[in-house]
Amino acid sequence: MRMYDIIMNKRNGGVLSDEEIAFFIDGYTNGHIPDYQASALLMAIWFNGMNEHETAVLTDCMARSGDMVDLSAIPGIKVDKHSTGGVGDKTTLVIAPIVAACGVPVAKMSGRGLGHTGGTIDKLESIPGFRVSVEREQFFQIVRDAGLSVIGQTGNIAPADKKLYALRDVTATVDSLPLIASSIMSKKLAAGSNAIVLDVKTGSGAFMKTLDDSIGLAQAMVSIGERNGRRTIALITDMDLPLGHAIGNSLEVAESVATLKGHGPADLTEVCLQLAANMLYLADKGTLDECRRLAGDALSSGAALEKLRAMVIAQGGDVSVIDDTSKFPQAPVTYEVKSPSDGYITHMETEKCGIASVALGAGRESKEDDIDMSAGVVLVKKTGDKVTRGETIARLYTAKQSALPEAERLLLDAITFSDKQPAPEKLILARVSKDSVERF
DSSP, X not given: OOHHHHHHHHHTTOOOOHHHHHHHHHHHXXXXXXXXXXXXXXXXXXXXXXXXXXXXXXXXXXXXXXXOOOOTTSOSOOEEEEEOOOTTOOHHHHHHHHHHHTTOOEEEEEOOOBTTBOOHHHHHHTXXXXXXXXXXXXXXXXXXXXXXEEEEOOTTSSHHHHHHHHHHHTTTOSOOHHHHHHHHHHHHHHTTOSEEEEEEEESTTSSBOSHHHXXXXXXXXXXXXXXXXXXXEEEEEEOSSOSSSEESHHHHHHHHHHHHTTOSOHHHHHHHHHHHHXXXXXXXXXXXXXXXXXXXXXXXXXXHHHHHHHHHHHTTOOTHHHHOGGGSOOOSEEEEEEOSSSEEEEEEOHHHHHHHHHHTTSSOXXXXXXXXXXXXXXXXXXXXXXEOTTOEEEEEEESOGGGHHHHHHHXXXXXXXXXXXXXXXXXXXXXXXXXXXXXX
């Protein structure tokens, strides 16, 4: 078999065989296929696409290019959740404890943030002492004892994806639906859960800007999961405004704790309950309505908060900051952004809000950058709120006084004002399963 023939097959619009896909992934991962041939195939895929079977096989080969985690040592149905990334998206910190409190084990590997979206692992590391790197047997034991554990991805999970993504990033082939879907799902398949709930973000702060594109990505990922023996459901959730009020690591942990205590933002609470209900549904805990009630009970009873505390203790974190979030290290500089006019906030360019947080030190522009765990933005007002000129609409937290003007400019540029109140925006826009697409 020759790589030349595989490239020509796809260049001419053909369908790659299982053997051709396996040959490519194995050869490129092991360094036998050079970048220039891999780039040529990626571009041919970008132009001609892949069918559902090709995409599922590609994903399986990428998943099997490294370690395949075996979670069978943990009793019960294990359900994973993946978000395609957003601003203020701290849902894992709320959902995982809710689901664990309902008796479904959560053994989750999460990533770090890059660019304007935050990473769950960075947020957890804002808890003093919290260990995101633990040995696999200890990981399993924490899940068995506490009901949940969230750790960083190991170095050998889907190495083919790491190599291919780095190549796609410099060859203008990132925005290919089968390549996006296989990149995400290869890591989910390798992580070992029995079922997967996907939170596909759509809007100005998401990778997919339109609902139709987001549904297309969700359908591709659900198909991959189902074809590889994982029950899979996707929710399309709104990212035309940040989720919750806090953007930044310890700020988002504090907001997650507030949500688990029953007084978090309404939008964050609702999205988390819907995602948790779907995870419980895939774990055979009842109908979707019954699972929504179970999730609500776990939140209102305090059982979910206790699960978060148990995980923090088991992974070496200082649980006192969970009990009293004012104990988190505080940013030395606080600045209030004032409204320049009267009226209603009708739109927020969510990506700019995330970039403002990065400018303050809360995120990375390159993977080598350090993060200021106390830095970030708290949005006092959001889309739909009425404001008066001179009223505080956001608070900025940073150690870099010099970053304030740029962060303030980005936030004010992100906000559109009007004298008319906008209609409320939907939080959940669609639900995609193997059999249907429900638009709400």
